[in-house]
Amino acid sequence: MLLRCYLLKNDLRFSDEYGKVLMLGNEALVRGCLEAGVSYISQYPGTPTSDIGEYFHRILRENSDVKDYLVHQWAVNEAVATSSCAGAAWTGIRAFNPMKHVGLNVASDALSVIALNGPNPGAMVIGVGSDPGSLGSHQEQNERFYAWMLHLPTIEPHTPQECKDWVKLAFDLSEKYDLVINLRTSTRSAHSRGFVELAPLKKGKKKGEFIRNIPKFNSLPPHAINNHVRLYERIERLREAIPDLGLNKIYPGNNTIGIITSGIPFGYTMEALHQLQLYDIPILKLGMIYPLNYQEITNFIQDLEKVIIIEELEPFLEVKISEIAQIKKLNVEIVGSDYFPKYDEFSTGLVATTLANIFHKKPNEQMTKAIDYFNSYKDIIPSRFPTFCAGCPERATLYSILKATDSLENTVVCGDIGCYVMSFFPPQQCSDLIICMSGGLSAAIGMSTKTDQKVLAMIGDSTFFHSGLSPLAEAIGYNSNILLIIFDNAWTAMTGHQNDVLRYLINKDFSIEKVCKALGVPWLRVEDSYNPKKLTKSIEEALNAKGLKVIIIKRECGLQAHRYRMQQIRSIESQGEKVQEDIFHITGCQMCHECSRILSCPAIRRVEIDGYETMQIDDDRCIRCGVCYQICPNGAIHKSTLNLLGEEVPFRH
Amino acid sequence: MEKMKLKETDIINIVIAGTAGQGVITLKRLIEFAAQKSGIERIFGSEMHGLAQREGAITSHTRYQKKNFKDERRNLQSPLICYGDADLFICLEPLETLRRGIFASQKTTFVLNEHDIPGVMITADLEVYPPLDKIVEILKEYSNDVHTINATKICLNNFNSNLMVNIFMLGYSIPTGSLPFIDVEHYEEVIKEWLRDSDTNIKALHLGIDEGKKVNQL
Numbered sequence: 073m074l075l076r077c078y079l080l081k082n083d084l085r086f087s088d089e090y091g092k093v094l095m096l097g098n099e100a101l102v103r104g105c106l107e108a109g110v111s112y113i114s115q116y117p118g119t120p121t122s123d124i125g126e127y128f129h130r131i132l133r134e135n136s137d138v139k140d141y142l143v144h145q146w147a148v149n150e151a152v153a154t155s156s157c158a159g160a161a162w163t164g165i166r167a168f169n170p171m172k173h174v175g176l177n178v179a180s181d182a183l184s185v186i187a188l189n190g191p192n193p194g195a196m197v198i199g200v201g202s203d204p205g206s207l208g209s210h211q212e213q214n215e216r217f218y219a220w221m222l223h224l225p226t227i228e229p230h231t232p233q234e235c236k237d238w239v240k241l242a243f244d245l246s247e248k249y250d251l252v253i254n255l256r257t258s259t260r261s262a263h264s265r266g267f268v269e270l271a272p273l274k275k276g277k278k279k280g281e282f283i284r285n286i287p288k289f290n291s292l293p294p295h296a297i298n299n300h301v302r303l304y305e306r307i308e309r310l311r312e313a314i315p316d317l318g319l320n321k322i323y324p325g326n327n328t329i330g331i332i333t334s335g336i337p338f339g340y341t342m343e344a345l346h347q348l349q350l351y352d353i354p355i356l357k358l359g360m361i362y363p364l365n366y367q368e369i370t371n372f373i374q375d376l377e378k379v380i381i382i383e384e385l386e387p388f389l390e391v392k393i394s395e396i397a398q399i400k401k402l403n404v405e406i407v408g409s410d411y412f413p414k415y416d417e418f419s420t421g422l423v424a425t426t427l428a429n430i431f432h433k434k435p436n437e438q439m440t441k442a443i444d445y446f447n448s449y450k451d452i453i454p455s456r457f458p459t460f461c462a463g464c465p466e467r468a469t470l471y472s473i474l475k476a477t478d479s480l481e482n483t484v485v486c487g488d489i490g491c492y493v494m495s496f497f498p499p500q501q502c503s504d505l506i507i508c509m510s511g512g513l514s515a516a517i518g519m520s521t522k523t524d525q526k527v528l529a530m531i532g533d534s535t536f537f538h539s540g541l542s543p544l545a546e547a548i549g550y551n552s553n554i555l556l557i558i559f560d561n562a563w564t565a566m567t568g569h570q571n572d573v574l575r576y577l578i579n580k581d582f583s584i585e586k587v588c589k590a591l592g593v594p595w596l597r598v599e600d601s602y603n604p605k606k607l608t609k610s611i612e613e614a615l616n617a618k619g620l621k622v623i624i625i626k627r628e629c630g631l632q633a634h635r636y637r638m639q640q641i642r643s644i645e646s647q648g649e650k651v652q653e654d655i656f657h658i659t660g661c662q663m664c665h666e667c668s669r670i671l672s673c674p675a676i677r678r679v680e681i682d683g684y685e686t687m688q689i690d691d692d693r694c695i696r697c698g699v700c701y702q703i704c705p706n707g708a709i710h711k712s713t714l715n716l717l718g719e720e721v722p723f724r725h
Numbered sequence: 726m727e728k729m730k731l732k733e734t735d736i737i738n739i740v741i742a743g744t745a746g747q748g749v750i751t752l753k754r755l756i757e758f759a760a761q762k763s764g765i766e767r768i769f770g771s772e773m774h775g776l777a778q779r780e781g782a783i784t785s786h787t788r789y790q791k792k793n794f795k796d797e798r799r800n801l802q803s804p805l806i807c808y809g810d811a812d813l814f815i816c817l818e819p820l821e822t823l824r825r826g827i828f829a830s831q832k833t834t835f836v837l838n839e840h841d842i843p844g845v846m847i848t849a850d851l852e853v854y855p856p857l858d859k860i861v862e863i864l865k866e867y868s869n870d871v872h873t874i875n876a877t878k879i880c881l882n883n884f885n886s887n888l889m890v891n892i893f894m895l896g897y898s899i900p901t902g903s904l905p906f907i908d909v910e911h912y913e914e915v916i917k918e919w920l921r922d923s924d925t926n927i928k929a930l931h932l933g934i935d936e937g938k939k940v941n942q943l
Contacts, residue, residue, distance in 0.1 A: 207773070260804055260805065261804075264771040265757055266768055267767070338802070339803035340803050342798060343803045346798055419807070420806075420810075438809040439807060439808045439809035441809060442808050446827045446829075449826070452853075453823050453824050454820070454853060455846055455852060456780070456781055456820075457781065457844070458779040458780060458781035498851065499851055665849060668845070668848045669849045672849060674848075678847065678850060687848075
């Protein structure tokens with residue numbers, strides 16, 4: 073989930089008033105917001121929406137005129153972001169609230185009320201990044217059902233052009249109908265690049281004003297029901313207007329079998345039909361997937377014998393379109409989930425194979441050949457999991473956990489969301505379960521009352537603020553028999569080191585240690601995983617003590633620490649000065665695999681020299697954390713210091 | 726080898742596969758921005774962000790169409806290449822070619838960097854990396870347009886750095902004819918606009934082109 077903002081120094085894509093530019097879906101969303109006069113954005117980072125905030129930040133850094141009216145905030149979690157956006161919208165401005173699909177779970181509590189109340193006098197659009205195929209998420213879910221539950225009109229773009237145009241339209245609709253609009257992307261539409269025709273930019277409102285309206289903004293009895301009634305009225309007004317919005321499009325055809333689809337699956341469908349040379353299938357491409365206009369759908373399906381719904385994940389359109397067919401008593405067969413999987417992302421190949429089956433066509437031979445040929449070699453392809461970077465302090469912590477517990481003997485590790493989500497991958501396999509943000513500590517509280525196994529939980533600093541403070545308070549309250557490891561690496565590392573609340577707090581001299589002390593953690597230590605022997609001992613002691621124990625691993629994210637250190641080194645060397653440098657090398661390796669299986673640092677490689685196997689340190693990738701040097705049981709990893717008289721450049725603290 | 730001439734309305738499909746940090750996504754973006762400069766009418770391609778970044782396997786899909794059909798049903802509509810539909814497969818790491826092989830057809834041009842990057846499971850001796858010869862043999866049995874070169878070694882020798890491997894491989898791909906309708910000068914322009922050490926990268930591009938010309942007659 074690491075992502076850099078690759079904007080050019082003289083990148084005019086966000087400042088030009090006209091022209092055709094290449095943009096990712098997410099970049100186009102940002103551009104659309106700038107054209108729509110948005111003046112407040114709040115979000116918690118999460119793939120595939122993290123980069124949206126990075127673009128805004130870059131724009132704000134480089135454009136003082138935009139700074140004059142636009143505010144972007146990295147919220148501490150999605151619920152806070154959503155309520156913040158509502159608060160801003162209620163002063164009469166336009167607010168944008170991106171989040172990943174699971175972020176919507178966190179935001180839903182707030183959103184259920186905000187949707188009832190309505191965002192007027194301002195406007196509010198949420199940008200939910202769905203993730204069929206779980207390409208950058210800890211789970212797969214069909215978050216579209218929130219649209220039904222909370223009455224969120226949902227617009228689903230296919231191309232970057234639609235991302236830009238439709239987010240603008242979404243703001244107009246939100247303002248006009250007093251509804252929160254969901255602009256739903258997917259990992260594919262968010263991170264695919266295409267041409268975007270620009271339109272003039274519009275300055276957002278610098279200031280608004282909150283005008284008291286107790287019935288609208290207090291959805292409690294008696295206003296709760298009134299607002300619910302009003303929500304239905306607003307939704308119905310929008311439903312009537314759908315055919316005039318230009319979001320839905322028909323590709324006519326004479327076949328008696330038609331297709332209804334939306335978003336990226338529309339692209340797969342078009343190319344699949346081209347591949348099968350089926351050019352007469354009528355297609356309805358829905359830009360708005362909730363609500364549906366009954367007459368518009370009826371007009372499309374009433375003369376067809378069969379309608380195939382092509383949508384990723386659980387049937388959503390299929391259910392509503394079947395409902396319309398039933399209400400209108402239409403004699404048409406609606407199919408979709410009978411043929412297509414209800415899980416994973418689709419592809420042109422999958423859609424083509426399925427349609428070939430429905431239309432009794434032969435699937436493309438070139439494709440089946442490719443699949444058969446390369447699948448026959450699947451067994452010889454070794455895995456390549458995502459893993460911790462070279463020198464990662466979290467990897468070093470896992471090493472100490474494995475050592476202190478004799479490879480997790482009689483121990484349960486409750487994992488969580490952050491880089492350490494990767495702990496479960498081999499060879500370390502140091503995480504037994506993952507639920508959601510701060511779900512690990514919460515699970516540990518219950519588990520520790522029902523088992524005599526040692527229960528460990530892990531949480532990172534960003535997740536700690538997101539929602540970890542509450543379960544920690546509870547664990548303290550019950551003195552739960554848990555060892556909690558807090559990774560205090562000073563960054564929201566997994567999503568790409570955003571300049572977020574955590575960074576602001578760190579700049580204000582904040583410390584997790586102080587928070588733990590203030591809350592009354594009974595057993596507390598601050599350790600450094602670059603000192604693995606001491607940390608291992610601490611973990612052993614903690615696991616032998618009863619009640620709640622907290623070990624804070626205070627060590628900056630290796631990637632960021634290394635970047636900063638290299639900057640320092642370059643600047644010293646550019647002045648002609650020498651820098652002292654530790655070099656680690658291996659001689660006399662016994663191939664015990666302590667470094668490759670238990671620490672498993674990617675800077676260490678297995679090579680053959682003169683017919684003998686040995687481990688070797690890749691000097692380019694080694695960040696000089698020195699952990700392998702300290703743990704080698706055979707003393708085969710050696711340290712030599714270059715430029716002894718040069719300046720020392722330690723990692724920053 | 727005689728390549729089938731690609732038409733302006735053809736959809737050109739390029740798969741780039743490699744591992745995190747090899748510049749897969751940067752290369753995809755360079756091709757797209759150069760395609761824009763060359764007046765390509767339609768571009769739509771997916772890049773993989775997310776978990777793949779950390780030492781993981783990365784694939785990107787670059788797709789373009791020089792001229793649109795009037796009929797939208799025949800145009801480029803999906804950001805992902807269909808299985809068996811790649812025209813060009815740029816492989817920055819040998820093993821990753823096999824992992825994503827299903828995107829290639831028997832007409833696909835493969836350009837392969839011979840330098841391997843074994844993952845942590847290989848180092849831990851818990852899994853086996855297939856020999857390079859075996860990988861190349863599998864590809865050659867499938868397609869008769871397979872070009873391999875040790876781009877990493879060449880870049881280390883010439884530039885004392887492996888950071889230019891992606892650009893070198895781009896250059897090496899150009900003489901195969903599988904990147905039609907984009908001019909070399911447009912790659913140069915984009916490299917100047919986008920990359921830090923642009924002079925070295927342009928040198929790497931041309932070094933790649935020269936190496937490519939040796940094995941392709943164009």
